[in-house]
Amino acid sequence: MTYNFDEIIDRHHTDAVKTDRCKALFGTDDVIPLWVADMDFRTPDFVLDAIRKRLEHPILGYTVLPHNFNSALINWIKKRHNWQLQPEWVGFVPGIVPGLSFAVQSLTKTNDHILVQPPVYFPFFHVTERNHRVLNYNELKEENGKFIINFDDFEQKITPETTMFILCNPHNPGGRVWKREELLRIAEICEKHDIIVVSDEIHADMVLPGNTKHTPFASISDWAKEHTVTFMAPSKVFNIPGLISSSYIIANAGLRHKFVNFLEASEMNNGNLFSYIATLACYEKGEDWITQMLNYVQGNVEYVVNFLKNNLPQINPMIPEASFLIWLDGKEFGMNTEDLHNFFVHEAGLGLNKGSVFGPGGENHLRMNVACPRKILEQAMNQLNDAVYKKQTASSK
Template identity: 40%
Template sequence: MNHPIFDQVIERKGTNSVKWDLNEKLFGHEDVLPMWVADMDFMVPNEVIDAIKERLDHRIFGYTIYPTSLADSIMTWMKKRHQWDIRPDWISYSPGVVTAMAMAIGAFTSPGDKIAIQTPVYQPFFHIIERNKRQLVTIQNRLEDNQYQMDFEQLEKVLTPEVKMFILCNPHNPSGKVWTKDDLTRLGELCVKNGILLLSDDIHADIIIGDTSYTPIASISEEIREQTLTFIAPTKTFNLAGLQASSVIIPNRRLKVKFDHYQSNKGISHLNTLGMVGMEAAYVNGEDWFNDFLLYLKENIKTLTHFINENIPKLKVIQPDATYLVWIDAREFGLSDKDLQRLLTEKGKIGLEPGPKYGPGGEGFFRINLACPRTTLNEGLVRLKTAFEGL
């Protein structure tokens, strides 16, 4: 299948790119191929560029209000893609999902309070809990038949009224697991029963590539909805991370007022103009581009899986239900994480995310980003094979 937009290799070095301009600092080698951090190597939809250019042509960038069309674009997208009816007065805005989650921690918990997460999981969860002097509580997901499952035996023991907040990742990063509606219902009811506020990071929710449908946990019941903050953004979906624009869906009026006041008191009160323009344009006019991207991503995942099965069978690919990130199990090699990372960066010359960054259960794993042209992927696979040759 021909995908000229996504096959195009665009030079990103020299653009102050976290992904491409920090090789020496992060990996100790300039010639490492970076396939780690979660942004795409694809051009954004033309409709987004056109909307930003039109706004630039105005040539004045004064203080800006949120147009009603911005909330409308979010509501329409969530209804069409995920069958979730939300209201404009449920929506707050933030420069980013991690920023907004940190604001929620500050607004709704106090230093020393317990906050629970499931591991392995996106590493900023650890940072925003511990750096805000909250007590981290971890529950390790179970890996069964190469798929992650929630450990409800542990969840039921841990999720008591002493825990003030639970942070969910759905779809799950790094494994790409989309939690089932049954699992989410059971988890949500546990939080409701014990008075635990639920933060749900759903930033990868649009990028569904498997058979499991994504369910916003707040859509399951009124009781769960009233105790949940859902964090979304177009940044993963459309490669807009640098525009720094996200939204938080907070149906509970009391919680929303408290969140908005806390953000304002911390000096975070508005998105930048181009972030707003890019967000709205993506949600309104980016769907065709996004659907083509999903097809390309599925082909990349097939390419990776086939190559590893044929050439490095000791590696086990955790097949994702969602996201363009793939979690790979290297434990069969019996290497320490330090030796595994050394092989990847020094022998293979490929920069990947080491599993231990994701907490308990991440040892012996690594994460690779497949949101790249096929030529980049093929080069990365050759380097991956080189890393493990002779073992």
């Protein structure tokens, strides 16, 4: 079956964050929203059909986790990431960001230090600071148009109080698929300093065609297996984040018990019945959809990268290896972070994420979501081009 990613679907007035929070975030509704990380593609029909079928029954009562939920996840991870999980390692969490927060609360103490690698997905900062832990920053370096890890700095930033490292694997916003050798070096340093690794692998299934495959951090060595909390979810890749469905994977029994005790004590170990149904449908029927979606997204990435190269070379895109997000460097545009963002919103009519929210290294950057029909992207790029032309002609007068 061929899926249609060109279909334009109006999401206004569905309470979609992407469309219906523009006014609050950008001060105007008059933007093409290319920000929050969900897709403007139709959620696949095999998911919608599974939910519709359940709606034929008129009672939406309390529901247990389906007996085949964890086995569907285990089969999926074995097939796609060549990692064999044991059934007792896995369980449900109501969202990855909540999962990160539970890991912080259950596996570290107040005032412990937690290492992160900015620019990075900003809730990593929230789950640390709002739980009264302290952030250590190992800022990523850019080399040949990609983020790389400064390992000397990684080790230097570890303090005697550092007990956890939160890894974004693959990385948001840079789209890096970390290589096995990079992960092994991380493991070596974390082992030396006795640090627990929390690996957020929500983008694991979003590796774009032609790139190295995703490597789950916990799969690289025995040490990593015993010292890692991994989170995965079908939410990004199948466009069901509104259903809130994710899983933890923790091989080590001691770590797992602490985490699960916290989850149960907080009464946060259950999902809703639609999240279960949708997740099962994704893991049982989703392979072909993912392949087609990733090809389409790759086409969108190439379109934006070529457009910028040919028309607006003062904006430099970091080409993602995974995800539908492009990290744009606006330094050569000659504007500070605020002005750059305002220019995109108010002159070009484009709503992107401001780079500075991703922490140190995010200044003068923007994050652009390209998971939308190509026509929308073409319109966005033309609006940007026109706005830059206007700005240039105004300043040359």
